[in-house]
Every structure is written in structure tokens, then in C-alpha cells.
Amino acid sequence: MFQNPICVALDTPDPALAAAMAGRLKGRVGMAKVGMELFNRAGRAGYEQVAAQGVPVFLDLKLHDIPNTVAQGLTSLMSLAPAPAIVNVHATGGPAMLEAAARAVDGKARLIAVTILTSLSDADIHAAGFDPAADTAQTAVKLAQLSKQSGLDGVVCSPHDIAAIKAACGADFMTVVPGVRPAGADVQDQKRIATPRTARADGADILVIGRPITQADDPAAAAAAITASMEG
Numbered sequence: 532m533f534q535n536p537i538c539v540a541l542d543t544p545d546p547a548l549a550a551a552m553a554g555r556l557k558g559r560v561g562m563a564k565v566g567m568e569l570f571n572r573a574g575r576a577g578y579e580q581v582a583a584q585g586v587p588v589f590l591d592l593k594l595h596d597i598p599n600t601v602a603q604g605l606t607s608l609m610s611l612a613p614a615p616a617i618v619n620v621h622a623t624g625g626p627a628m629l630e631a632a633a634r635a636v637d638g639k640a641r642l643i644a645v646t647i648l649t650s651l652s653d654a655d656i657h658a659a660g661f662d663p664a665a666d667t668a669q670t671a672v673k674l675a676q677l678s679k680q681s682g683l684d685g686v687v688c689s690p691h692d693i694a695a696i697k698a699a700c701g702a703d704f705m706t707v708v709p710g711v712r713p714a715g716a717d718v719q720d721q722k723r724i725a726t727p728r729t730a731r732a733d734g735a736d737i738l739v740i741g742r743p744i745t746q747a748d749d750p751a752a753a754a755a756a757i758t759a760s761m762e763g
């Protein structure tokens with residue numbers, strides 16, 4: 532389905548800017564990620580302005596609520612035109628919510644789960660009430676397994692968790708991986724990074740890459756260079 536593994540993160544609330552960037556990158560990336568900063572400001576029209584560029588969209592809204600509300604929220608998203616290529620929910624919503632989400636999406640998009648936000652440290656996770664005996668990586672794998680059992684297509688995960696998740700859930704279970712930086716690029720605020728080549732070698736299906744592409748002088752050339760770095 533996704534021949535080019537690069538998903539460019541269009542991290543802007545401005546739909547005109549996002550659509551212009553998606554248009555410039557068409558053919559150089561496999562997908563574009565639209566998040567809540569754009570959707571909460573510009574809504575369906577903003578999303579559709581980006582999607583009209585002809586680049587598949589990962590609509591990153593990370594739904595988390597009771598099963599009925601999440602299912603209805605996803606049903607509303609499935610009526611977007613064109614429908615998003617990928618949508619997501621929080622795995623910590625639990626099995627009934629995940630199953631209801633999968634039924635609502637019904638194969639019209641890929642449905643993936645956020646396991647543990649990679650911005651959280653072990654201490655943060657324990658402070659939030661998770662099992663202090665389990666470490667974060669193990670919790671992420673457990674939530675990935677729950678997501679798979681509940682009928683989801685994959686998870687968002689750190690580059691460092693790809694191998695463990697593929698081992699636990701199988702090669703076909705999709706890993707969508709942020710924290711990717713081309714060799715020598717500015718790391719910015721990312722902490723646990725990998726190069727595109729390493730992440731792909733570890734089994735990443737989709738690489739979510741924002742600023743190294745969107746803030747480059749020539750975004751299309753930056754995306755092409757990342758593709759070349761994975762092939763060379």
C-alpha cells in the first residue's frame with residue numbers, strides 16, 4: 532500500500548501552508564501527517580485542502596474516550612473525502628474501545644494505536660499510575676499485542692522498540708516510527724533517534740519525519756536525499 536515509507540509531518544495549524552507543502556512533496560513522500568493543531572483550527576475543510584493535493588494523509592488525532600464515543604468519532608472521520616489513509620487511537624483506551632474503533636473504521640483506513648507516548652520517561656509513566664514493576668518498553672510491547680488482538684493494523688513506536696514489537700506481533704503488524712533523523716541532521720528536541728536507513732533495516736514500515744524536510748531550503752530535495760540514503 533505504501534511504496535514510499537516517508538510520511539512528512541506537516542506540523543502547522545495553517546491549512547494553506549500545509550497544502551502547499553504537501554503539493555511540493557507530492558511524489559517525493561508516501562504520505563503526509565496532519566495533526567490536531569490543523570484539524571482543531573481548520574476542521575474538515577482544512578484536512579480536505581491538504582488531502583486534495585493527492586498525497587495520502589495520516590490524520591493523527593489520537594482518539595481516547597469510551598468505546599461508543601471513539602467509534603462515532605471515527606465514523607465521522609471516515610466520511611472525510613478522501614478518507615484518511617491512517618487514523619489512530621490510544622491503546623490505553625482498552626480492548627473494548629480498540630475493538631469498537633476497528634469495527635468503525637472497518638478497513639476504510641489503516642487503524643493504528645499509540646502505546647506509550649515516547650515523550651514520557653519511566654518516572655512520568657509511574658506518576659501517571661502505570662505498573663511501577665513493568666518497564667516502559669515492556670508496556671509498549673504489551674499494548675502493541677493488545678492492539679493486534681483487538682484488530683488494529685499497527686502502532687506508533689520509537690525506533691528502539693521496532694524489533695521487540697515486530698517479534699511480539701509479527702512482521703505484518705505495522706510500525707509507524709517518529710524520531711527519525713538523517714545522518715548528521717539537527718536532532719532538535721528528539722531524544723531517542725535513528726537514521727532512516729537503520730529504522731528501515733529494523734523493520735519500520737513508515738518513517739514520520741517533519742522538520743528535516745519541512746524546514747529544509749528545498750523540501751523536495753531533502754525528501755529525495757532521505758530516500759536515496761535508504762537505498763544506497
Ligand code: C5P
Pocket residue numbers: 540542564566648649650687709710711719721739740741742743
Ligand atoms: O520534526 P520532527 O521530525 O521531529 O517531527 C516528528 C513528528 O512526529 C511530529 O509531528 C511529532 O509530534 C511526531 N511524534 C514524535 N514522537 C512521538 C510521536 C509523534 O515526534 N512519540
